[in-house]
Amino acid sequence: MTQVLAARMGKITAEMEMVADREGLSVEFIRAGVASGKIVIPKNKLRKPVNACGIGQGLRIKVNALIGTSSERDRIAMEEKKLAVAEAAGCDALMDLSTGGDIDGMRKMTMAKAGVPLGSVPIYQAAIEAIEKHGAIVDMTAEDMFASVEKQAAEGIDFMAIHCALNFDVIRRLQASGRVTDVVSRGGAFLTGWMLHNQKENPLYQQFDRLLAILKEYDVTLSLGDSIRPGSTADSLDGAQLQGMIIAGELVARSQAAGVQVMVEGPGHVPMHHVESTMLLQKRLCNGAPYFILGTLATDVAPGYDHITSAIGGALAGAAGADFLCYVTPAEHLGLPTEEDVKDGVIAARIAAHAADLARGDKRALERDLQMARARVALDYDRQIGLSIDPPKWGDKKHHGQDHCCTCGKECAAQIAARYFGIS
Amino acid sequence: MTQLKKALEGEVTAEMRQVAQSEGVTAEFIREGVAAGTMVIPRNVRHSIANPVAIGTGLRTKVSASIGLHGGEAAIPEELAKITAAVDAGTNAIMDLSVSGDIDAMRRAALALSPVPVGTLPLYQALAEAGQKYGSTAKMKVEDLFAVIERHASDGVDFLAMHCGTTMDIVERAKKDGRIDPLVSYGGSHLIGWMIYNQAENPLYTNYDRVLEIARRYGATISLADGMRPGCLADSLDGPQVQELVVLGELVRRAREAGVQVMVKGPGHVPLNQLKATVTLQKSLCKGAPYFVFGPVVTDIAAGYDHISAAIGGAISAWAGAEFLCYVTASEHISLPDAHQVREGVMASRIAAHAADLARGLPGAAEWDLEISQARKVLDWKKQIELSIDPDRAGRLRKERSDDASEGCAMCGKYCAMKVVSEYLGTARQTC
Numbered sequence: 001m002t003q004v005l006a007a008r009m010g011k012i013t014a015e016m017e018m019v020a021d022r023e024g025l026s027v028e029f030i031r032a033g034v035a036s037g038k039i040v041i042p043k044n045k046l047r048k049p050v051n052a053c054g055i056g057q058g059l060r061i062k063v064n065a066l067i068g069t070s071s072e073r074d075r076i077a078m079e080e081k082k083l084a085v086a087e088a089a090g091c092d093a094l095m096d097l098s099t100g101g102d103i104d105g106m107r108k109m110t111m112a113k114a115g116v117p118l119g120s121v122p123i124y125q126a127a128i129e130a131i132e133k134h135g136a137i138v139d140m141t142a143e144d145m146f147a148s149v150e151k152q153a154a155e156g157i158d159f160m161a162i163h164c165a166l167n168f169d170v171i172r173r174l175q176a177s178g179r180v181t182d183v184v185s186r187g188g189a190f191l192t193g194w195m196l197h198n199q200k201e202n203p204l205y206q207q208f209d210r211l212l213a214i215l216k217e218y219d220v221t222l223s224l225g226d227s228i229r230p231g232s233t234a235d236s237l238d239g240a241q242l243q244g245m246i247i248a249g250e251l252v253a254r255s256q257a258a259g260v261q262v263m264v265e266g267p268g269h270v271p272m273h274h275v276e277s278t279m280l281l282q283k284r285l286c287n288g289a290p291y292f293i294l295g296t297l298a299t300d301v302a303p304g305y306d307h308i309t310s311a312i313g314g315a316l317a318g319a320a321g322a323d324f325l326c327y328v329t330p331a332e333h334l335g336l337p338t339e340e341d342v343k344d345g346v347i348a349a350r351i352a353a354h355a356a357d358l359a360r361g362d363k364r365a366l367e368r369d370l371q372m373a374r375a376r377v378a379l380d381y382d383r384q385i386g387l388s389i390d391p392p393k394w395g396d397k398k399h400h401g402q403d404h405c406c407t408c409g410k411e412c413a414a415q416i417a418a419r420y421f422g423i424s
Numbered sequence: 425m426t427q428l429k430k431a432l433e434g435e436v437t438a439e440m441r442q443v444a445q446s447e448g449v450t451a452e453f454i455r456e457g458v459a460a461g462t463m464v465i466p467r468n469v470r471h472s473i474a475n476p477v478a479i480g481t482g483l484r485t486k487v488s489a490s491i492g493l494h495g496g497e498a499a500i501p502e503e504l505a506k507i508t509a510a511v512d513a514g515t516n517a518i519m520d521l522s523v524s525g526d527i528d529a530m531r532r533a534a535l536a537l538s539p540v541p542v543g544t545l546p547l548y549q550a551l552a553e554a555g556q557k558y559g560s561t562a563k564m565k566v567e568d569l570f571a572v573i574e575r576h577a578s579d580g581v582d583f584l585a586m587h588c589g590t591t592m593d594i595v596e597r598a599k600k601d602g603r604i605d606p607l608v609s610y611g612g613s614h615l616i617g618w619m620i621y622n623q624a625e626n627p628l629y630t631n632y633d634r635v636l637e638i639a640r641r642y643g644a645t646i647s648l649a650d651g652m653r654p655g656c657l658a659d660s661l662d663g664p665q666v667q668e669l670v671v672l673g674e675l676v677r678r679a680r681e682a683g684v685q686v687m688v689k690g691p692g693h694v695p696l697n698q699l700k701a702t703v704t705l706q707k708s709l710c711k712g713a714p715y716f717v718f719g720p721v722v723t724d725i726a727a728g729y730d731h732i733s734a735a736i737g738g739a740i741s742a743w744a745g746a747e748f749l750c751y752v753t754a755s756e757h758i759s760l761p762d763a764h765q766v767r768e769g770v771m772a773s774r775i776a777a778h779a780a781d782l783a784r785g786l787p788g789a790a791e792w793d794l795e796i797s798q799a800r801k802v803l804d805w806k807k808q809i810e811l812s813i814d815p816d817r818a819g820r821l822r823k824e825r826s827d828d829a830s831e832g833c834a835m836c837g838k839y840c841a842m843k844v845v846s847e848y849l850g851t852a853r854q855t856c
Contacts, residue, residue, distance in 0.1 A: 071839065072826070099839055127839070137844070175849065180797045182845050189844040196848040232797030233782060234790065269797075271790075272743055272783035298739060298779035300793040300800070303808065304817040308735050308775050315722060315736045319696050333800065333808075334818060335825025348732050355722040355736055358657060359696035366657070369724040373604045373656030373693075376724075376757070384727065384757070393728030394758055413551065413561040413617030414607060420620045421599055421606045 002219040003043065005259040007035035015041045019054035024364055030054060037252070038288045040261040042093065042117040042159035042221040050158075053092045053117050055263060056290040060362060061318045061353035062092035064119070064292070064326045065346050067110070073336045074101025076109055082342045083113055089346035089390070091327070095119040095161070099128055099186075107155065117158040119223060122148040123204075127190045138194050142203035146210065153218040161265060163187045163225035164204045164211065165248040170228055171195065174240040181231035184268070188227025208251060212258045221261040223292055224248045229268035232300050236270045237278060249285035256287065263290040263324065270296040270313055279320040292324040293317055306332040307341075307348035314349055318356025325349045347390050354389070377423050426643045427467065429683040431459035439465050443478040448788060454478055461676070462712040464583075464685040466517070466541040466645040471580030474539035477516045479687065480714045484786060485742040485777035487514070488543070488716070488750045489770050492521035493530050494760055500530050502763075507537055509763040513770035513814070519543040519585070519750070523610070524552055531579060541582035543647060546573045547611045547628075561614055562621035569627060570634060577642040584644050585689060586635060587612050588628040589671040590651030592619060598652060598664040605655035606664075608692070612651025632675060636682040645685040647716055648672045653692035656724050660694045661702060673709035687748065688713050691720040694737060703744040716748040717741050721756075730756040731765075731772040738773055742780030749773045771814050778813065803843070 006013050012027050016034065019041055020027035033039030039056030055062050065086035067079045079098075086094060093116050098106040103125045110118055126148035130140030149160065166188055174182065174192075183189045191202055204211060215222050228244040230236040248264050255262035264286045270278055275296060282291050296313030297306055310328035318325065329345035331337040337345065357365040368387060375383035385391045430437050436451045440458065443465060444451040457463030463480030467473055479486050489510035491503045507518055520534045520542060527549045535542050550572040554564030576584060587609070595616050598606045607613040619626055628635060639646050652668045654660040672688050679686035688710045694702055699720065706715045720737035721730050734752035742749060753761035753769035761769065781789035792811070799807035805822065812818035 124839075137839075180794060181801050182849055186839060186844075190839070193844045193848045232800070233793045234797060271793075272739060272779055273785075299775065299782055300797045301778060301811065302771075302775045302813045304812065304814055304821050305771060305775055308732055308772050309779065311732050312736050312739045312776065312779055315696055316740065331821060331825045334822040338825065341825075347729055351723065351726045351729055351732050352736065354725065355696050355733065358723060369657050370604070372724040373658055376656070377605050377607075387725055388727045389723075389725050390728055413564075413614040413621065414610075416562055416617035416621050417607055417613050418617075420595075420616070421603070423607070 002216055002259050002261060003034050003041050004037065004256070004261050007031045008259075015043050015052040018052040022052070023054060023059050025058070029058065033057060034261075036288070037256045037262065038290070040221050040263050040290055042119070042261070043219065044153065044156045044158045045219045046154070047111070047118070047156040047158055050114065051116050055292070055324045057288065057323065059323070060365070061322070061356050062324045063090070063346060063349040063353050064093045064095060064324060065091040065342060066095050066097050066326065067342070068095075068097035069100040069103070069106055070336055071100040076102065076106050079106060080109055080113060082337070082339050083110060085339045085342050086346050087115060089343045090350055091116065091346045093117045093119060093159075095121070097121055097124065099124045103128065107152070107157075111156055119159040119161060120152050120157045121161045121187050121225065122152050123163060123187045123190055125152070137190050138197035140194060142207065145203055146207070146214070149211065150214050153214055153220045157220060159221040159223050159263075160215070161187065161223045161225040162204055162211065163191050163227045164202070164208055164251055165224050165244050166191055166202050166227035167205045167247060168195065168201060170240060170243045170247065173243040174228065177239045179238065179240065180234045183227060184231030185225065185227045185229055187225050191227060205247075208254060209258075212255060212260050215260045216258060219261070221263065222255055224251060224262065224264045226265040226268070229266060229294065231269055233269045233271045236267065236274045242281070245282060245285050249287065252286045252289045263292050266291055266293045267296045268294055269300055270298070272298050272313070272316060275313060275316045276320040279317055279322055283321055290323040291321065292326060293322045294326045295328050297328065303333040304330055306330060307345045311348040311352040314352030315355040318353055319359040322356075325353055350389060426640055426683050426685060427458050427465045428461070428680070428685050431455045432683070439467055439476045442476050446475075447478065447483050449482070453482070457481060458685070460712065461680045461686070462714070464645045464687050464714055466543065466582040466685070467643060468577065468580045468582045469643040470578065471535055471542070471582055473541055473582070477541060479716075479748045481712065481747065483747065485746075485780050486516040486748045487770060487773040487777055488517040488519055488748060489515040489766060490519040490521050490750065491534075491766070492519075492523065493525035493527065494523055498525050500526065500533055503530060504533055504537055506761070506763050506766045507534060509767045510770050511539060513767045514774055515540060515751070515770045517541045517543060517583075519545070521545055521548060523548045527552060528575070531576065531581070535580050543583035543585055544576050544581045545585040545611055545649065546576045547587065547615060549576075551614050562618050564618060566627040566631065570631070570638075573635065573638055577638050577644050581644060583647045583687070584639060585647040585649045586628050587615050587626070587649045587651045588632055588635060588675050589648060589668050590615055590626055591629050591671060592625050594652060594664050594668050594671070595619065597667055601663045603662060603664060604658050608655030609649065609651050609653055611649060615651060632678065633682075636679055636684050639684045640682055645687065646679055647687050647689050648675055649689045653690060653718065654694060656693050657695045660692065660698050666705065669706060669709050673711065676710045676713045686713055687716050690715055690717045690746075691737075692718055693724055694720040694722065696722045696736070696740065699737060699740045700744040703741055703746050707745055714748055715746040716750060717746045718750040719752045721752060727757040728754060730754065731769045735772040735776040738776035739779040742777055743783045749777055774813060
């Protein structure tokens, strides 16, 4: 039985209990959220126990990190280090997006090492294998796609990004709208190419019930891949994106009816004044399903700093209702991230998530900031370090030395003020 | 005569023409903004500035970087190197916030070096000198303070930051209201201590006309600093902060009446959901005077990454109407920044400023995004790097992260989405 079917029958699962405990909420709140589809707990039946992670309304905003080999960089050992770095930096979930070398071996490693829910994009492997098998991605068969989903589900993947919400309606809108950056989603690009070459509808859309049956069997959470996410601020909230969102909404309804946990992936490059509307539209069209967003990147012009453009967008989006932030690293748009980039990406996304939690009035988040403020007033550097988002970052620099001292003599004016306020 | 007085008399100054050109607006638009007090052009009559800037409504959001001597190991050459790093990174202004050492020499060197406006906080030097002269900063004489203000103005400082609105009323309210962190601002804290020790009202408030007279004489812009900026999220928009803002609004009016250009300094630590209200209040109480905000950082816990926290707060504040962002570096709350952190801090602020310009539909902002995205679409790497906010870093990262290996990048390698889709949509060149 899937988490959502259990929840609807009033049954409390071990995962719901773990999530309730970690969030400091009642397990009934979690159960009701899962039952209504507003919360998902990605956890494959066959996966070893991990830190269960609830994603959705009323919960702390979660952060996802991406690792994986590519055709240019296919060293599993390097990715294993990044996995460890991402978890140490505090990511709540991981996705293995491998497209190069030993993809099976890579997944086996991530599955063994990751202590958090693990996601994948099965179409990547299907597409890469199609090149070996048939000579080209576009010669991939529908059976290849489903076989890849089935195989990865049977291996224990907790959530899968699958680009079901792409169909010819969306492609026609795309062709009519004159986008600047067309399709920037890799999975979306593979399928768009496949559909146009074969002049056939997307099998993952057309045979959606078949897909749901596989996911249901293993309780894999469906993460509806966004094929049509904006790749430039100019493309945000255009007809093609909204057509994709409308179709995603239909598929959410069908997933929820089938008892399959579902969340929706989204933006991308979004100017700040579009963020709130984007979140509102998704929540409205997708029946309150959790929103898993990339970034959002608040401008196109900052390659090398896209963890920062994403922190800006992610914080705004989180405050407006996004539930799950996919990190963006400083290497985005330029190359494959290093370990340092992975760490910077996770921390930046966590800052955004926390800023949004604070804006949403999350009591535990507010309390942590208050404790930090008190530690600062007390000049208690050990507590400040402990309460920081990344304690090792302090290194050996413990003393700020600016707050209350300068080159004055014994009767320091700031000390007098401190005594006045009773804090010296 | 000040820029403001000339603007009010209908005169378009050379500086107005110069900034109009760099902003892509008419000189008359600038003159009107300066006359209305919704724009300032910080420029001391004794300081020649290669790149004058205007700050205010309808213009690009500007960025300021702070440097300065601080503590025993501080040295002028290192601080000058930070100015160079900040200017290279594209800062629009520099603040020299020296609190120790040879403050006069530092300031004069900064003024000579900087091609952008320079601001200072004269109270710091007055405190340091009182410490040396009387053995206590609390024993600073009012005359000493004004002598230092005069010295800064006559040296050519373009904008003077002064805590003129931190009155005894407000200090008492901070105590009564139980502010978590009443001593955030370095200058504000010492000034409060001085007021308590001497049982006297804030001399910058009681002698405000004298402050204005000095500023007017040298054409310096006043930056009304806030002694009650929130130092933690819990203190944001509390009684003392808002009351000080009310007083600052009164001081803005008096500055304008005296023909002195004025802007208002603000936050601090502000939760994301209070940013817009903060800016709206300032705009209302201070009658549209430019708002110069520090950060704001949107959480208290991001020590080591406060440039990112500040980019979030800065972007949203500037979108809401703040026109001038004071950078926060990654070393904030931990130590003093090195030149690398200065550069990174300026870049983070510039990203925030541009994201805001884009969101508020400033002419030209969307065009920059469009150009780089078009280059991205056709995998024109040379152009992408050139159009990046920091071409050096973008170029270096591309080299290191992709070995310049493919026409795509090492993230997607052969399976670049741009390439796959272009083949079938026929929307771009097919070479990659």
